[in-house]
Amino acid sequence: MTAWLTPRNAVAVVLVALLALLPFYASVTGNYFLMSMFTRILILAMAAVSLNLIMGFGGMVSFGHAAYIGIGGYVVGILAKEGIGSGFVQWPLALAVSGLFALGVGALSLRTRGVYFIMITLAFAQMVYYVAIGLDRYGGDDGLTIHKRSTFDGVIDLSNRTLFYYLCFALLLAMVYLVWRIVNSRFGMVIQGARSNDRRMRAIGFATFRYKLTCFVIAGVMCGLAGALLANHTNFVSPAMMHWTRSGDLIVMAVLGGMGSAFGPVIGAIAFLLLEEGLSRVTEYTNIILGPLLLLVALYARGGIDGLLARVHRG
Amino acid sequence: MADALLKIDGLTKRFGGVIASDNIVLDVNRGELHAIIGPNGAGKTTLISQLTGELAPNLGSIHFDGADITALPVYRRSALGLARSFQITSLFLDFTALDNVALAVQAHAGHSFRFWRDTRTEEQLRAPARAGLDRVGLSNRADVVVANLSHGEHRQLEIAMALATKPRMLLLDEPMAGMGPEESARMVETLRELKRDLTILLIEHDMEAVFALADRISVLVYGRVIATGAPAAIRANPEVRTAYLGEQEAAGG
């Protein structure tokens, strides 16, 4: 208990402090592009944190997590288009629809294991993708512009960029804290036990299916929130936001940061998106480098950055 | 007639053309340690798997404490007080020993839809878990990650976990498999202790241990119970000698 100042915690604290100060830097230098970029990073980090709850702690490798970003986003977009601009309606509905979709997909896919699970989550996400493409009224392939951000009259004005950034920042921290509480609770022990040895869990008396399904739905709802935020951030939704490569990106973020901790995916999201950004300034062909890098991570660095820091600590 | 806690009647399981359990009739009485022996491939693990509900029999019934449990799912049987240990060690390797047992305690301490409180601070889970480790002599290894424990310690932990579910009956699938003589002796001691409070169905290859511990023994050959009786009677049974013990003695001597 005494040695809380580990390299892992130090990095987390420094990162959180930097993220908290970023809007000041942006306002001093006038570099609002940076703040906008980091707003996006914070939102995708939320999606990665939610994915890590099921993947890192629950062992459920979902290759369809971007679908919830899309669903959350489209609920906001469609309601805005139909003239319902209030966030008090848009956001709860976005979370509810994401949760319902997760309930359906989870109920079907959790009956199977391993590689089936990966393919089924991918296939259902692809279904949502095609449904969005088929929605001619809402822009089809081209997507849908949202003319006004969600309104929360009397609570917060989302059109203020700095306020919006801080909202995302606070929600991300809240989400990390929530995941941390969950994984250390009784529920979290059941989820991690089921990852480690599902058969044994049932033998000692756990009906693991309902716990895993609940966990799957929680993660879906969290990611739906990220979707609602992303739609507000870009003022735009399109099928591309749930393209299957985006689901792959989320897996990469979670693994890269380290799946063993609630905060790891935040590090992963920042590292991955900054790397992408940085590479794109060096070469037009970023994925020539990024692709093999992912292979190397899969082969040699599965602990991610978080695992690396833990190893530094142990010496 | 003795009071049967577990009643197996006409249990039959086929895998394609192979009959793994052939009309098995078997009673385990309250408070007894009933051992099942038999050569490899006799269908012992298949029998256990049907008792725990991991396999569904083709025919026959299983009654536990008077209730028909033939069609109950695994976790429900566990809730009734039927606990098993696995032949091949089946633990949560990335948890500590104490976390393993605490999880087994948690399984029978109400539902686990509790999302907030840190479970490692819950004394009502940790205290029984520590007591369980104590009972199998692992209390000094409580905070070791299970992957780093020895094989013998794994087997002891298996028992501790089965105990933690507060069972009325233990199904032990070869608890001494792969153990050295010293570890085996310790396990026999542990089982002798457990025998006082629990009904036990023991599947084991270690004949010395079986004859030292069992109140009654059933012999399973090719999925069929060819004899049931007290150890002395089994030892003397000519059919058993030719089918099973004879082979062992021939191989041994």
Added chain:
Amino acid sequence: MDGRSARFCRLVFAGHLWPILCLARIAVTLAGAMLYFIEQCLNGIQLGMLLFLLAAGLTLIFGIMDLVNLAHGSLYMIGAYFAATFAALTGSFIAGAVLALVATLLVGMAVEVIAIRRLYGRDHLDHVLGTFGLILFFNELVRLIWGPAGMTLPLPNQMLTAVQVLPGVYYPAYRIVIIATTLVVALLLYLLVMRTRIGMLIRAGASNREMVSALGINIKLLYTLVFGLGAALAGFAGLMQAPILTVQIGMGENILILAFVVIIIGGIGSIRGAFVASIIVGLIDTVGRAFIPDILRLFLSNNAASTLGPSLSSMMIYMLMAAILVFRPEGLFPAASK
């Protein structure tokens, strides 16, 4: 009803022949719909055949090496690019196709030796991550070599004709070639797996790795060959499809996900399941897209039908998949060895 036939109907209405003539017209309309239906079914079978080529390779690789290969679609794409390039170089479609097949086989084996081999025995998440990296790499590599614009592979003239498959039903010759050659490949694959020594090894490898190693067979080489075979099948699918679609980056990805659906429906590791499920998925997807908007129009307003139609028809196969998962979570033909 177009203007002329409406006038015709009115004219007939005036006389007493109209009931007979109207019936005849309905019959003609129905016959037209029937012909369209048959044509769509053929298209569905053709799509199913391509899906089978992909799914067979995926399921073999999964069944034998226990590897989830997301990059399978990249080999499909590479096959198509090779075919377009070699056909342009040699001036012959056939020569281009044969060269492309060999080249894709070699690329597949090289990828296995350099990268895939290191993923065996790892958990599925490693497979997903590693092969996802390979997809990104191959897409970018193709863009680097062939540019972002995409290519076309023109068909030889003798394949540009349509063949009368049934009285009144004409069907493009090339699509018939696709169906026929894929059937031959499916048969060869079946013979290879069920009747030959290497097939026996493949089946043995699927059920018992240690045994194959114990027999002193070079399991590394076997795996490389199996992966190469899967790559060649994917490449073959890509090059056959190339003249129908444009050859472009990412062309293998959507069809790969369809192939996953095929495998889920058919049962993992089963070639027979892959074959049956491919045809089911191909038919339902194609026929659904062709008819669902019209069927919806019977129940809904025109407007609602055209809004819902495209979304609903693209959901069909996923609905089927969901139904299969409810009733047979292991798929239609669960592999016996698992």
